[in-house]
Amino acid sequence: GDDHAIITLLRLVSLLWLVLPSLGALTNTNVLRSIDVTSPGIARSKIGVKATNDGAKAEDNYAVAVRAADAAAVSFVSLKLKTGDSLSRSVAAKSRDVNGYAIYDFKLDPPIAPGASAVLDIAINDEQLLQFAFNAHFDSPYETKKQKTVVRAGSSEFVVPPTGPEPTVKKGPSVAYGPYEDVKLSLTSSDYPLQDNKPILVAKTLSREIELSHWGSNLGVTEYYDLYHRGAALRDKLFSRIDFQFAQYSRGLRSNVLEEFRANVYYRDDIGNVSTSNFRKSMIPPLSIVWWLEYNWHHTYDVPLNDYLKVDSKTGRYVLNVKFMGSLSNVTIEDARLRVVLPEGATNVKVALPFPADSEEHSRFYTNLDTIGRPKVVMISYEYPPFELLRKPLVVSATFFGLLLQDSSTPREETTKVIALAKSAFLALDTAFEAYRSGKKTREELTAAREEQKGKVERSILRLAKVRNAVSVLKQEAAFVKGVQEIEKGFKERLDKMVVYQDAVVAFLVEMQASGKVDEKKKDALQVKVVKL
Template sequence: MYKKNPFCILAVLLVVCFASTFVVAEQLKKDISKTIVDLPIHFKNSKIVRTVDLRNTIAREEIGIRAENIHQQPVDEYYLPFPETYDEKVAIITAALKQGSKEQLLVEKFGFDSERHIQLYKITFPQPIQPGESVPFSIKLVTTHTLTPNPPVIPQVARQHVEYNNNMFMYNLYGADESKTTVVLPQNANVITFTETTENFSRNGNKLVYGPFTAIHPLIYTAFHVHYEQSKPLLAVKNLVRDVQVSQLGGNLAVEERYPLRHEGARLEKEFSRVSYQQSIGVHAHTNVLKSLTFHLPSSARDVYYRDDIGNVSTSNLHYEPSGAVLEIRPRYPLFGGWNYTWFHGYNADLSEFLRYNKNSGQYVLNIKFVENAKTMTFDHVKLNIVLPEGASNVEVHAPFEFDGVTHSTHYTNLDTTGRYQLTLDKSNVVSEHEQFIQITYNYSSISHLQKPLVASAAFFLVFALSIFVSKLKFTIGTTKVIKKME
C-alpha cells in the first residue's frame, strides 16, 4: 500500500518528526524551568516548640525556635521552607526575637525551588549570630482553607465535624535535636479520630501533645490528622471590595463594602425544610447555620444602609455603644454549607475622626483600616479603593504589611474637572491579623480647596451669559414685511 502511495510514507515521517520534536521541546522546557535553590546549612535547631491553635475556623501556629550557628563565620540569615501547596494557604508569617527587645524580624520571600516544589522565606536577624552562639526566636503563622468538612454532607439538624491535616513536625532545613507539637482544639469538642503515636504522645483535655521527639531530620514530613467537632460556620469572602471616598470640603468619609459571602461548611444532604428549621430553633447554636452577622462601625457612623441584590433589607439593627456603632444584619435566608449570599452596606462618618494635618511635613494623613470585622471570616481577595479629593498629589501608602498590588488612577464624579486621585490596594489571603490601620499621606493645597467652587461658579456664569446672549437673538424664517394700516 505504501509502495503504491509514497505520499503516505512522507506524511507518516512528518508526523513522527513533529511528535518527536514536540516531546523534546517539552522536556527541554521542563528542564530549563526547574530551579534548585542550594542553601548552605549554617544553623542547627537545638529545640522547636510548636503550638497549632484550632479553636476557631482559621488555623494559627506559634513556633518557638532556638537555633545555633554551626558555621565558622557570623550568620544573620535563617531560611524557612514551605511546601508549595501549603504556601498557597499562608496568610500571615511573622517572626520576632524572644529575648531582650523582642524585636520584630524581617521576613521576606527568597526563592522557589521548583525541583522540590518548596517556597523559601528568609528571616534576617538584626545582629549576626556568632559561631557557636544560639538565638531564640518565634514564628507566627496563619493559614486559610485548612479545615475540611468531614463528612461533607450532613442532615439539616446535625453537628458539623472538620478534619485538619498537617506535618507533625515543623518543616525545616536544619533538622532539630528536640521537637514538640501541641494541637489545641475547641473546648469540650467531640474528637472522633486523631493520629496517635506509639510513644511520646499525651492528651490533656482539649490538647493533643506530640513529643518531645529527638534527632529530627531536615525536611522530614510525617503526616498527622485530627477529626473533631467544629460548630462554627466556615465563612469565606471570595472578593471583598471596599470603596472609601474622602470629601475634604464636606468633612465626610463615605464607606461602602460589597460582600460575596460563601459558607464552606458541610452541605445539606437534602433540600432545606422551613418546618424543620423552625422546630429546631433551640439547637441552632450547635449546628453550622449562619443566621446573622455583626459589624462594628466608627462612633460617628450615620446614614447606614444595607442592601442585597433584590433591594433594601429591613432586617437589620443599628445601635451605639461606648466603643462605636454596631450594625447587626440578618440575611434574607439562613446560610448552610455551600450556600452563598451577596450584599453591600455603607455609611458616612466624620472625616475628622480619620484625617489629620502634619504641620512638620505639610501633608495630610488619612488613617483607616485595610479591612474591618474580619474575625469570623477569611477573604480570598480584598480590593480597597480610596478616592482622595481633587487636586491631591504626592500620594504614598504606609502599611505594616505588603500588598499584592498598588494602582494609581483617576476617578471622576460630579463637577470634577481634572478628576479625583484614586488609590487601589489589592491583597489575597486576608485574615483578622490584617485588620490594622494603614496611613495614606498626600499634599492638598489651599487652592485645591477652591478648585471645585470656582469651576462650578464659572460654569453657572457661562450658562447665564449664554442664556442672555441667546435671548437677544431673533430666530425668524424669511423676510419681515411691514403692513401699513390704511387711514
C-alpha cells in the same frame, strides 16, 4: 507500600538539603508552635523559634518552609526578629518552590552574629477543614534540636480522639504534641477532628472602597461581598424551615460583629434587604449561606476621619492607616481588592502594605464636584496643600448656589439638565474604560463608546455656552454667567485629561499584550504621567 513511601521521603529530605546549601549554619535550638483553629475555616499558626548561628560568619537570611500542598491556602507568612532589645518585623515576598516545599525567605536585620542566638516569631495564616490534618513535626530546612506543638480548638468535644506521634496530651480543647528532640525533616501526619456547628464562611470576592474627605472630616467605607458557605452540604438538598428552627446547626450560627460602624449605615442585596438577615452592629448570615448557597450584598458606613488620619509633625505629610480586609471577622477571603480615594489635590502619594500585593495601581477618580480629580490608590501618606481645603467649598458655591437653586427661570433649568447629562456621560466613559481594562470590552468597542460619550460632553459644553451667552447682557446674572463659565472650563479640562489618561493606559496594555511581559521602566513612566495629570 509503606517502605516505598519512607524511601521517597528520605530522598526528598536529601534533595532539600542539597539544593539549599546557602541556608548557612543556623540551628533551631528550640521551637514552640501554637496552632489556633477556634475560628471556623481559618488556622493561625504562631511559631516561636530560638535560632543559633553555629557558623563563622553572620547570617542574614532565615527560610520558612511550607508544604506545597498547603501553600495555596496560606494567606501570609510574617516574621518578627528579636535580638537583645531590638524588634523588627518583615513579611515574606512570594515563595520559591523547592522539591515539594514553598520556601519563604526573610532578611534578618540585624543579622545573627557567629555564636549568637535570636528569637524568631513566625506567623502563618491558612484555611482549615473540620478534619484538620497537619504535620506534628515542624517543617524546616534547618536542624531542629527540640520542638513542641499545641493545637487549640473552640470546643473540647471530639468526634474521634486526635491522633499523632507520642507523647500526645489532651487537655480541654487543646492537644499538645511533644516535646520531640532531634527530629529531621519528615512528614508525620496528625489528625485533629473538630466538632463545630458554625458555618465556614468564605468570601469569593471582597471589594472595599474607602473615600476620605478633609472638608467633611469623614471616612466613607463601602464593602461588596460575594459570600458562600464551605461547610457540610444540606442532606438531600432539601430545606425545612421548621427543622432549621430546632436544629443544632442553627444554634451554632454566630453573628459577625461590625465594630467599625459609626454612622450612616446602609445595607442592600440584589433583592433589597432579606428577612432572614439581621443587620445591626452585628450581622447574622441569611439561611441561604447556611445551606451552601452564595449570597451577595454591599453595605456602606461612615467613621470620623481623625480616627484614621494623622499628620506627621516632622514632615507635615498626612498619614492614613486603614485595614486592608473587610469589617467581617473570621471570614476567609479568596480575592480581596482595596480602593482608596484620596481628596482632590493630594500629591506625592506613598503606599506601605503589611504584605505583598498582587498589584498596585494609581489613577484618578472624578465626582461631579471635582475639578482636577482625586488620586485613588495599608498605610498611605500624601501631601495636601492648605489651599486644597478651599477647592471643594468654592466648587460647591459655584455649582449649588450659582446653578442648582432651581426656580422658574429657563436658563437655570436648562443648566441643571445639561450638567446632569454631562455627569452621566463622564460616568459612562469611565465605565467603558474599566470594562476594557477588565477584558469585558474590546478596544474597538471602547473607541466607539468613547466617541459617543465624548460627543455628549462636547454638546453639553456648547449648550452651556449658549445659555451663558443668552444671559450675559443682564448685570444681575453676572455671578450666574461666571459660574457657568467655570463649569464649561472644568468639563473641558476633565475630558481632555481623561482622554490623555485612557490613551496612555491603552497604549501600555497593547504593548504589554504584544510582548507578553511588563516593561517596568515604561510602567513607572506611565505612573509618573498619570500623577502629573
